[in-house]
Amino acid sequence: MKKIVALALSSSFALASAASEGIPTDVTEAAEELLRAGMTDRVGFQVVEDLTTEVGPRLGGSEAEARARVWAEAKLRSLGFENVRTETFSMPYWERAYEYAAIEHPFPQELLVTALGNSVGTPEGGVRGQVVEFETLTDLINAPLDNSLEGKIVFVNEGMVRTQDGSGYGVAVRKRSGAANEGAKRGAIAALIRSVGTDSHRFPHTGGMRYEEGVTKIPTAALSAPDADQLERALNRSPVTVSLDLAVRTLDKVTSGNVIGEIPGQTDEIVVIGGHLDSWDLGTGAVDDGAGIGITTGAAKLIMEHINTTGEKPLRTIRLVYWGSEEVGLLGARAYAQQHKDELGKHVMAAESDFGAGRIWKMDTRFGDDKVELGVDIIRVLDAAGVALGNNQATGGPDVTPLRALGVPVVTLRQNGWDYFDLHHTADDTIDKIDPDDLAQNVAVYAAFTWMAANTPGGFRADPAAVGTE
């Protein structure tokens, strides 16, 4: 594998030096240098290890997330970043306190569940009811709007398709809110779902849900895949009664925040890269999103070393953002967009890494129509790491959604997510699941990309870009 990468690197040098109209040759050459150096990076992995060990789980709004911010500021300072600070915001808080489910009749046994984020608790002592299974959320949506689920526990057993690009998630995740909302409309007293995930281990996957306006809020939880299978087998044999006991704690207002560090550029323009600092509470948040923190920090650190060695200061400031409280509703992302609304016109590019640590295999862009060729130039460098060019409809990552909506160009450096949803939002999201060499490939690609984004004259918006007026 190493040999193939080495060969690819040399052939790319030839390509890159032959072309690049839009991106100056000195910029692509430095990017190639960063790409090569990044391939053996260990700073990124060490950052993930430190965060997941020294903080561990860090639910948005929790005391643990506050400790993560302290950790993050110290880490950014020790690595040499400038203008290190936390930008705080207020938010409502939810946490799980207790969760238990069991088949009561006819095959008494515990089922492993986890409350979905934002779920209400059950009444004291739990609820019990006969289970009504729907194979898919669509089946439930298509069921008559009568009281046929009155007193029942609705169970949406829809599976998820394993894909490299994670596209199976978009379909499967709808049931996370849909089971409770659609169940409640038909009288259900609680909603269970098969976890949104692709593994077959006894890890329920949590994740945020939202109640529809005006619909009764019923408690809702996810079963691990083997427990969903078990409930399905039981239902194939007999009517089944299940008990569910959830307790949650909520607070109206707590503090969260985004942590920021910078590499100052020659102008007041900004390139934003980063990941989200918070995680779900069950695991230590290694793939989601310690990896994104590590990858973008490793990339920025590599650039800092390049600057220190060469004296080549980037045209634009490289801003590393650790968004807070992503999992619980993109709260840090919204706060960032709000708090920086006056300088969004200066934001030349934004990209978040939030899909684990699998190798980057494709780059989608969202550039001005007259700037799409810059994607070709970038790929001439990145293809040495096995990255192909995708489409010009990139999302950029969850936390740059508000920036994208306000006109900031974005890229998605798409990672191999084949195994990502085996771990996503489970207790099993721990650092042993990350391959340091795969993570280093991400560091390499982010470093090379970020250097080009920070140094390509004219930026990536359509001309004439109405800078500052979005």
Add this chain to the structure above:
Amino acid sequence: MKKIVALALSSSFALASAASEGIPTDVTEAAEELLRAGMTDRVGFQVVEDLTTEVGPRLGGSEAEARARVWAEAKLRSLGFENVRTETFSMPYWERAYEYAAIEHPFPQELLVTALGNSVGTPEGGVRGQVVEFETLTDLINAPLDNSLEGKIVFVNEGMVRTQDGSGYGVAVRKRSGAANEGAKRGAIAALIRSVGTDSHRFPHTGGMRYEEGVTKIPTAALSAPDADQLERALNRSPVTVSLDLAVRTLDKVTSGNVIGEIPGQTDEIVVIGGHLDSWDLGTGAVDDGAGIGITTGAAKLIMEHINTTGEKPLRTIRLVYWGSEEVGLLGARAYAQQHKDELGKHVMAAESDFGAGRIWKMDTRFGDDKVELGVDIIRVLDAAGVALGNNQATGGPDVTPLRALGVPVVTLRQNGWDYFDLHHTADDTIDKIDPDDLAQNVAVYAAFTWMAANTPGGFRADPAAVGTE
């Protein structure tokens, strides 16, 4: 793979009809027929599915194990076995009630643990102490017998080697009792171990432990592998304080039992095959040992069908035994040997399946020295399923240990255990982990073997075997 098996089958026919001095040709031919038929068996898998679904976890001595016995009698009767009965025995009872562990300082976070079977609980509110790590149990045993662990929590972080034959377990499992016993001798207030297992998922592995006579009983629990890694990383950075809170419930005397069904033979001699009916409490006991129940039941059922079709009644009674309370100290095995002590001389052969559902790849025997050639004859049939001949020092399986000690010949039909200790004694031991085709190969091999064991004249003890006088 199917083609290879078919080819192997035909070549084995040639071998088998050419040879077999000790085992009559009509017997090996019927065994070959059973082997071929077993390869597509689904009865065995269905038995595992029914047991793990309709009963689920079934800890030795529990109400769930009692339900398993009711289930088992009904299942054996419905499959057509004769003399179906439960042979009860009394035993002390232990169960977990509550377990929690956390790093308190300096990196506060929960650790996933499970109490080891027979552990005492902690005092109300738990214990807390500084962790002292030993890389191996041997390191702890070699530490001076002073009070250096006074007030401390000892942590034995020894790993386990993955092997096909499970031999890594024998080494690794010693720490399950050893950590508490050796820790207590040096003043420790609690003992943690890295789970005895080969996976890297957040499943702690439980399992039985025993306190040494005269040593202070301290609470003891296993961390999942990722949690042991986490504690190790924390200890590499700083002294670490951990809290541990375990609650257990015990009863002096409950009832357990062995469930038995038979295929009557022409004589009063007996061939015993079976598995253990109980499981640990965390999973549904699919690989340990629903598989053994399914494999031996499927094999016996296949023989029953053969008898019904051909009218060929076996020389000896085939006795299917579902031992009770194996995990908590081979209690069913001991009760069986005691309750059947007067007929042990009539026990011609015994074999337990208790190592999951991986394919059988080797047969070890423990035959009289002058009968080892019978192993060669048996393998002439079984090699068509990919089974090689091992040594003549078979253990026969945990529940036949007391029989073997009393002179009963045994075989171990050795299964591929490469993945077995990923699941063993965890919540993740569920039926989705069993490949029905692998299980069918086991059924085929057990059916062919059992038929030969039940019909080989003269049996497998050394001549002159002092039948009935052991």
